[in-house]
Amino acid sequence: MQELHDAPLAPLTTFRLGGPATRLLTATTDDEVIAAVREADASGTPLLVIGGGSNLVIGDKGFEGTALRIATRGFTLDGTDLTLAAGENWSDAVARTVAAGLAGIECLAGIPGSAGATPIQNVGAYGQEVSSTIAEVVAYDRTAGETVTLSNAECAFSYRHSRFKEHPDRFVVLRVRFALEDAGGLSAPIKYAETARTLGVEAGERVPAADARETVLKLRAGKGMVLDPEDHDTWSAGSFFTNPVLTEAQHADFLARVHERLGADVTPPAFPAGEGRVKTSAAWLIDRAGFTKGYGDGPARISTKHTLALTNRGGATTEDLLALAREVREGVRAAFGITLVNEPVTVGVTL
Numbered sequence: 394m395q396e397l398h399d400a401p402l403a404p405l406t407t408f409r410l411g412g413p414a415t416r417l418l419t420a421t422t423d424d425e426v427i428a429a430v431r432e433a434d435a436s437g438t439p440l441l442v443i444g445g446g447s448n449l450v451i452g453d454k455g456f457e458g459t460a461l462r463i464a465t466r467g468f469t470l471d472g473t474d475l476t477l478a479a480g481e482n483w484s485d486a487v488a489r490t491v492a493a494g495l496a497g498i499e500c501l502a503g504i505p506g507s508a509g510a511t512p513i514q515n516v517g518a519y520g521q522e523v524s525s526t527i528a529e530v531v532a533y534d535r536t537a538g539e540t541v542t543l544s545n546a547e548c549a550f551s552y553r554h555s556r557f558k559e560h561p562d563r564f565v566v567l568r569v570r571f572a573l574e575d576a577g578g579l580s581a582p583i584k585y586a587e588t589a590r591t592l593g594v595e596a597g598e599r600v601p602a603a604d605a606r607e608t609v610l611k612l613r614a615g616k617g618m619v620l621d622p623e624d625h626d627t628w629s630a631g632s633f634f635t636n637p638v639l640t641e642a643q644h645a646d647f648l649a650r651v652h653e654r655l656g657a658d659v660t661p662p663a664f665p666a667g668e669g670r671v672k673t674s675a676a677w678l679i680d681r682a683g684f685t686k687g688y689g690d691g692p693a694r695i696s697t698k699h700t701l702a703l704t705n706r707g708g709a710t711t712e713d714l715l716a717l718a719r720e721v722r723e724g725v726r727a728a729f730g731i732t733l734v735n736e737p738v739t740v741g742v743t744l
């Protein structure tokens with residue numbers, strides 16, 4: 394197992410932000426992962442698990458403890474049954490399942506990071522979420538001190554949330570098993586309106602899975618949502634805030650504020666989000682609160698392609714990023730009475 398001391402973490406994150414870790418281990422087998430976790434837990438050393446670093450905001454002071462980078466490999470496709478080691482690159486794995494003619498995760502192409510992190514926040518985009526295809530998750534349970542297999546129901550998935558996110562220090566994901574679909578090379582039914590429109594089909598129709606994947610990749614690239622080291626709009630964690638889910642009373646209050654501020658004819662986006670709940674768009678709120686694309690004059694700014702991505706233009710510190718995030722959050726709260734919640738995981742800092 395590779396071991397480094399006083400190791401910079403910024404290069405391991407897509408924000409390129411954060412100070413060093415006291416110790417950085419890179420594990421390439423499940424045994425190494427488990428040994429590293431057990432050792433840290435036995436000695437009471439704080440542990441930070443890192444996959445692709447695409448959903449992490451690490452403080453400028455870094456991490457006092459052991460950072461464990463998961464670099465395990467394993468892609469096994471047996472019929473429609475896909476098992477991925479935690480360290481597999483997610484987007485590459487999606488491409489391979491589409492090439493094999495399978496459906497279920499094609500619209501999750503281009504999402505950076507590792508397969509093992511996908512259950513953590515129930516990764517989703519363009520009408521798909523991993524919770525629809527995950528059959529089970531094999532994880533090391535730090536409380537029980539053993540490897541466990543969790544069924545889909547036991548993962549308690551919801552919008553950008555799961556049991557793993559609820560108990561961040563309990564499970565280290567080792568493998569994820571997906572039940573994909575063989576629809577003769579076709580995608581799952583296209584749910585997202587923008588994807589359907591771009592593909593020239595009605596929502597609910599199927600298209601060749603490869604077309605769905607390519608269309609999503611194009612749409613994502615146009616929004617700076619596919620990693621490109623040359624493009625500072627992608628030095629981000631993707632969406633910085635989750636879309637707020639409101640009760641009916643909160644939604645009514647929100648609509649009243651929108652009408653008062655922007656006029657009675659303005660209708661904010663609203664999507665059903667379960668019994669008595671409405672989801673609205675964080676990007677819309679940010680934009681309408683006055684934080685438009687490219688907002689900011691420092692080294693941390695809103696992406697020029699998407700209002701929901703906060704970005705490092707090069708030379709930013711985590712404090713610069715957090716200052717911008719707080720400004721946006723306070724501005725939205727003042728304008729619309731809604732408090733945005735950050736999507737990326739913060740380490741050693743809070744928003």
Ligand SMILES: Cc1cc2nc3c(=O)[nH]c(=O)nc-3n(C[C@H](O)[C@H](O)[C@H](O)COP(=O)(O)OP(=O)(O)OC[C@H]3O[C@@H](n4cnc5c(N)ncnc54)[C@H](O)[C@@H]3O)c2cc1C
Pocket residue numbers: 407441442443444445446447448449463479504505506507508509510511513514515516517518561564565566567617618619620627629630631632738
């Ligand atoms: C340009 C861009 C676009 C994005 N688009 C999307 C999108 O469309 N939809 C979406 O949902 N997300 C999106 N994201 C966010 C991010 O890519 C996902 O959340 C991804 O799953 C994070 O994977 P990672 O391996 O990089 O995790 P990391 O950032 O390394 O870690 C994130 C969290 O997961 C934990 N973790 C990582 N691996 C494990 C493991 N094996 N076991 C236990 N815990 C673990 C970490 O400790 C941390 O708490 C985007 C990010 C970027 C930069």
